Amino acid sequence: MALLFYPEFEVVRNENRCIACRVCERQCANEVHTIDSESGLMLSDETKCVNCQRCVSLCPTRALKIVKSDCTFRENANWQDDTIKEIYKQAHSGGVLLSSMGNPKPFPVYWDKILINASQVTNPSIDPLREPMETKVFLGKKPSRIERDEKGNIKFKLPPQLELSMPVMFSAMSYGSISYNAHKSLATAAEELGIYYNTGEGGLHEDFYVYGENTIVQVASGRFGVHEGYLKAGAAVEIKMGQGAKPGIGGHLPGTKIVGDVSRTRMIPEGSDAISPAPHHDIYSIEDLRQLVYSLKEATEYKKPIIVKVAAVHNIAAIASGIARSGADIIAIDGFRGGTGAAPTRIRDNVGIPVELALAAVDKRLRDEGIRNNVSLVVGGSIRSASDVVKAVALGADACYVATAALLALGCHLCRTCQTGKCNWGIATQREELVKRLNPEIGKEHLVNLMVAWRHEIKELMGGMGINSVEVLRGNRLMLRGIGLTEKELEILGISHAGE
Amino acid sequence: MMIDVTGLEFNEINQKLRESDNKVILQGCLGQRFIASGMKDKNIAIDGIPGNALGAYLNGASITVNGNAQDAVGDTMNDGKIIIHGDIGDAAGYAMRGGKIYIKGNAGYRAGIHMKEYQDKVPIMIIGGSAGSFLGEYQAGGVIVVLGLNTNGKLVSNFPCTGMHGGKVYFRGEPPKSVFPKNVCLKLATQEDMKYIEKQIVEYAEIFGYNKDEILNAPFTVATPDSNNPYKQMYVAN
Ligand code: SF4
Ligand code: SF4
Numbered sequence: 190m191a192l193l194f195y196p197e198f199e200v201v202r203n204e205n206r207c208i209a210c211r212v213c214e215r216q217c218a219n220e221v222h223t224i225d226s227e228s229g230l231m232l233s234d235e236t237k238c239v240n241c242q243r244c245v246s247l248c249p250t251r252a253l254k255i256v257k258s259d260c261t262f263r264e265n266a267n268w269q270d271d272t273i274k275e276i277y278k279q280a281h282s283g284g285v286l287l288s289s290m291g292n293p294k295p296f297p298v299y300w301d302k303i304l305i306n307a308s309q310v311t312n313p314s315i316d317p318l319r320e321p322m323e324t325k326v327f328l329g330k331k332p333s334r335i336e337r338d339e340k341g342n343i344k345f346k347l348p349p350q351l352e353l354s355m356p357v358m359f360s361a362m363s364y365g366s367i368s369y370n371a372h373k374s375l376a377t378a379a380e381e382l383g384i385y386y387n388t389g390e391g392g393l394h395e396d397f398y399v400y401g402e403n404t405i406v407q408v409a410s411g412r413f414g415v416h417e418g419y420l421k422a423g424a425a426v427e428i429k430m431g432q433g434a435k436p437g438i439g440g441h442l443p444g445t446k447i448v449g450d451v452s453r454t455r456m457i458p459e460g461s462d463a464i465s466p467a468p469h470h471d472i473y474s475i476e477d478l479r480q481l482v483y484s485l486k487e488a489t490e491y492k493k494p495i496i497v498k499v500a501a502v503h504n505i506a507a508i509a510s511g512i513a514r515s516g517a518d519i520i521a522i523d524g525f526r527g528g529t530g531a532a533p534t535r536i537r538d539n540v541g542i543p544v545e546l547a548l549a550a551v552d553k554r555l556r557d558e559g560i561r562n563n564v565s566l567v568v569g570g571s572i573r574s575a576s577d578v579v580k581a582v583a584l585g586a587d588a589c590y591v592a593t594a595a596l597l598a599l600g601c602h603l604c605r606t607c608q609t610g611k612c613n614w615g616i617a618t619q620r621e622e623l624v625k626r627l628n629p630e631i632g633k634e635h636l637v638n639l640m641v642a643w644r645h646e647i648k649e650l651m652g653g654m655g656i657n658s659v660e661v662l663r664g665n666r667l668m669l670r671g672i673g674l675t676e677k678e679l680e681i682l683g684i685s686h687a688g689e
Numbered sequence: 690m691m692i693d694v695t696g697l698e699f700n701e702i703n704q705k706l707r708e709s710d711n712k713v714i715l716q717g718c719l720g721q722r723f724i725a726s727g728m729k730d731k732n733i734a735i736d737g738i739p740g741n742a743l744g745a746y747l748n749g750a751s752i753t754v755n756g757n758a759q760d761a762v763g764d765t766m767n768d769g770k771i772i773i774h775g776d777i778g779d780a781a782g783y784a785m786r787g788g789k790i791y792i793k794g795n796a797g798y799r800a801g802i803h804m805k806e807y808q809d810k811v812p813i814m815i816i817g818g819s820a821g822s823f824l825g826e827y828q829a830g831g832v833i834v835v836l837g838l839n840t841n842g843k844l845v846s847n848f849p850c851t852g853m854h855g856g857k858v859y860f861r862g863e864p865p866k867s868v869f870p871k872n873v874c875l876k877l878a879t880q881e882d883m884k885y886i887e888k889q890i891v892e893y894a895e896i897f898g899y900n901k902d903e904i905l906n907a908p909f910t911v912a913t914p915d916s917n918n919p920y921k922q923m924y925v926a927n
Binding site: 275278279282283284285286287288408410411412415416417418420441452453456457458461462464466470471480481483484485487488489490491534606608609 | 699700703707722723726727729741742745746748760761764765767779780783784786799802803805806807808810826827829830852854855919922923924925926927
């Protein structure tokens, strides 16, 4: 059959270095590499290559590299390469385009247009190596005023709180969409770090109940793996209303992925499709949401904070205001650059808004309405570094959710083909021989390293501003300036322009 | 043990329930929500009308309502039994994965939505009267039986079994006239089906004082997802 178009990547093999050890052949689940039995030379079928860099990393003689093909269509600013290829794919299949990981389009990344302040002369900066610096945060409803009994003692009855050693958590990724070893790495790292990871909507594997104190259990519209024991196992319960990568649509894990432990953990038969309907069919209003929030509070005897996770969409401030009145303790907002195991391309790339704008709008709205203390705010949807965290906190977040960054720490190379289930790095797959490639001990170590490094950087950035705790930084927009932003963008972000 | 719940808030009722004997009667119930949420080993009778989300996440307790019930009864229930001596509101048994819900009267919209099953855990809901629209929507497992007793032949309103991809819905009497999606097939219940139904109806009839043979003396139709014509979206990797 004629090629639809020239392959996107080329496999470049340096024949002088290649020793035909066939490592690449064994490592590539996409079956790109084969050996020619007659000549003994390695061959490659680059039509199947997804540029995951696995073979490149493991080639012992560094004989391989993968390059973007320079064979392209005639240049056209309107009809770009990808656009043309998508048309070909659809014309030949009649299919809906399916992608994974976050929105790759060149939309503005506001984190990169915000600059952080530092102290000079008029107030001293702080050296975090020598002076105490607090990165601990508590998530949950806070009382709006101090109450005292007749004797003047403070009445100390706080609603349930999550205690985090630093303002970062691992966000929801279900067992099924990622592997057992990936979940194990996240769970053990969260435990060691004193933060939390999130089960996602696929239930909690029986082996991981022991990490319950560092686990957030999710309840989504499909209610997979949800039962009383599961709800009580976690430190908090998250109601998933939406996901940044695919707002407004549900999930569908095909029956072929519902095997073995995944089937048991989701509590559905092997081979049956796991369908999460787009909405929760019992939630059509804030009042209905309140009902789910309180049924969960009753089932967990008011011992656990309830998180409501929504995608960042238009009118997010009004939506969040409703959620803050629903009894939820924490609102998680997921921006449109957030990752996913599979999402229709058109939705991933065109629906939702950047989390920076959503966060600023929500924080302001809740303050204006005097209900900011009703809830904590957690934001995700592409938090890539410690400086993103610091900027998010200064814009009003109590903590951040990271997922893609955590997967990168586990070895993900962002090839964006998670939906195939053939992840060569042992993350987005259930194939045993691939899952084995991710050693959960090493995975944990890398996650811990990453977070420890971020914690140092957060302290340094705060110290530079003369701020010694995350609590003080929160909502401190005076510490931020925009660069190259319009009046309107600055207004929404609630910050001044650099130079002002 | 009797508890008068007149004027009590739901959290107070559940607190009392947690502290009470295993056998409890709640009197004067008037719309309080979330009663018995997640409870295990209680036997609760309710006089009056409990509010929404009765027995959500129920995990083995049994609840009898001597009257009507409202919406979202048995949401994500795992085990136990809920008996309603009247009608039930919308979204009964949402995502229930085990246990039984027996309703003497009619059910509202979306009964049994996204019910599921796993191995020997097969939830069942029996509706004595008729069901509203969207019965068994997204059903992924479990069994729903609609008896249509005292309803002049009416069994179910519009759009039953939309999105159904597992489980079974049985209808008693003439097959329902509603339009079913093309991904669902309707057949006459087999002998094996009838044996299964009989087993379930024995307890139901006893609870509500019906004669089981009279109930069973009618044809039953069974709706199941059509495995030859499943819901599918054609995707192309991008
Ligand atoms: S898919 Fe990955 S492992 Fe296979 S050839 Fe391409 S880069 Fe190498
Ligand atoms: S998780 Fe695996 S398949 Fe997905 S983008 Fe990363 S390396 Fe590729």
